[in-house]
Amino acid sequence: MANAGATRYEVRGAGRAIRWFSPGINDRDHFDVTAHIIDGKALADKMRSKIAKDVADFSGDTGVTPHLAAVLVGDDPASAVYVRNKERACAKVGIQSTLHRLPAETTQAELLELIGRLNQDSSVHGILVQLPLPKQIREKTILDAVSVLKDVDAFHPENVGLIVQGRPRFLPCTPYGVQQMLIHHGVQISGSHAVVIGRSEIVGKPLANMLIQKGEAGNATVTICHSRTRDLKSITRHADILIAAIGLPRFIKADMVKPGAAVIDVGINRVEEKLVGDVDFDQVCEVAGAISPVPGGVGPMTITMLLRNTLTAATLSRKAVT
Numbered sequence: 001m002a003n004a005g006a007t008r009y010e011v012r013g014a015g016r017a018i019r020w021f022s023p024g025i026n027d028r029d030h031f032d033v034t035a036h037i038i039d040g041k042a043l044a045d046k047m048r049s050k051i052a053k054d055v056a057d058f059s060g061d062t063g064v065t066p067h068l069a070a071v072l073v074g075d076d077p078a079s080a081v082y083v084r085n086k087e088r089a090c091a092k093v094g095i096q097s098t099l100h101r102l103p104a105e106t107t108q109a110e111l112l113e114l115i116g117r118l119n120q121d122s123s124v125h126g127i128l129v130q131l132p133l134p135k136q137i138r139e140k141t142i143l144d145a146v147s148v149l150k151d152v153d154a155f156h157p158e159n160v161g162l163i164v165q166g167r168p169r170f171l172p173c174t175p176y177g178v179q180q181m182l183i184h185h186g187v188q189i190s191g192s193h194a195v196v197i198g199r200s201e202i203v204g205k206p207l208a209n210m211l212i213q214k215g216e217a218g219n220a221t222v223t224i225c226h227s228r229t230r231d232l233k234s235i236t237r238h239a240d241i242l243i244a245a246i247g248l249p250r251f252i253k254a255d256m257v258k259p260g261a262a263v264i265d266v267g268i269n270r271v272e273e274k275l276v277g278d279v280d281f282d283q284v285c286e287v288a289g290a291i292s293p294v295p296g297g298v299g300p301m302t303i304t305m306l307l308r309n310t311l312t313a314a315t316l317s318r319k320a321v322t
């Protein structure tokens with residue numbers, strides 16, 4: 001049925017494969033495209049079971065329990081929920097976590113002093129500073145102060161540089177989770193055109209960097225879009241893989257998506273007490289080949305990769321002493 005030069009996309013899900021051909025973006029009527037749900041929650045559960053086993057093996061071999069120190073400054077309710085979820089997730093896989101809660105008026109010097117102590121504490125393997133920080137504290141100064149070996153968010157410039165060079169020590173949790181979702185759902189990354197909307201240091205920029213690296217988890221041709229991009233739709237409609245990390249509720253509409261594309265929705269937006277993504281799920285699932293939901297998509301994977309990074313940090317600390 002496909003004409004010459006058609007692009008073949010393949011998305012494999014749990015036990016089934018959906019294949020379709022997309023010779024042109026206006027030809028979708030000729031093809032039966034079924035959106036497959038990229039279930040981040042299910043993948044996260046599976047990966048956390050494996051992490052729990054790896055943590056138990058590590059602790060059995062070394063007598064050391066991986067330990068994450070979380071730092072929360074101020075009273076932002078959303079940040080408090082995120083940190084609580086991370087602590088619970090740690091407990092479930094056998095990772096120790098300690099919360100350092102500081103008042104909103106904490107000075108930069110006081111926070112730096114705490115980070116210095118956590119860097120020195122050999123029982124702490126990973127340090128997580130929950131963002132955003134209060135206005136009187138410069139985030140970059142704090143993130144730069146975290147030991148590169150305990151930088152489980154991979155925000156330190158040395159760790160960012162290693163990612164850019166294709167020899168990562170840690171991968172940042174959200175992009176790492178997105179990449180794992182693509183891999184585990186059988187989305188072909190190599191050779192695909194991936195369009196990342198958003199150029200933040202936390203999501204868009206590192207994710208784009210990861211997808212261009214050599215190897216099967218990379219090798220994509222990546223376009224990065226942002227608020228100054230002209231005619232966004234004309235770019236997104238050519239994406240085999242479309243990743244939205246914008247922070248605007250239901251911003252990506254069906255006519256912005258190439259039929260059969262794999263769509264990953266990083267966005268978390270609260271609308272009328274409901275969490276919604278950056279993608280208009282109800283519309284886009286009619287066009288996409290595969291799509292991640294919100295909630296139940298990237299969110300659980302982000303925490304999962306934090307757990308994986310904490311175990312990696314604990315392993316690195318053992319290598320440093322042996």
Ligand SMILES: NC(=O)c1ccc[n+]([C@@H]2O[C@H](COP(=O)([O-])OP(=O)(O)OC[C@H]3O[C@@H](n4cnc5c(N)ncnc54)[C@H](OP(=O)(O)O)[C@@H]3O)[C@@H](O)[C@H]2O)c1
Pocket residue numbers: 174197198199200201202203204225226227228229232245246247248266267268269298299302
């Ligand atoms: N699921 C998770 O675990 C997780 C983790 C992190 C973030 N998030 C969510 O992901 C979303 C993005 O987070 P972030 O930290 O990357 O946000 P951010 O720092 O605010 O970055 C948003 C990006 O979107 C771009 N943008 C804004 N309006 C646009 C438009 N009309 N067209 C094209 N691009 C536009 C911005 O462009 P400029 O650079 O030009 O301003 C910016 O690069 C948020 O909803 C956040 O809550 C989820």
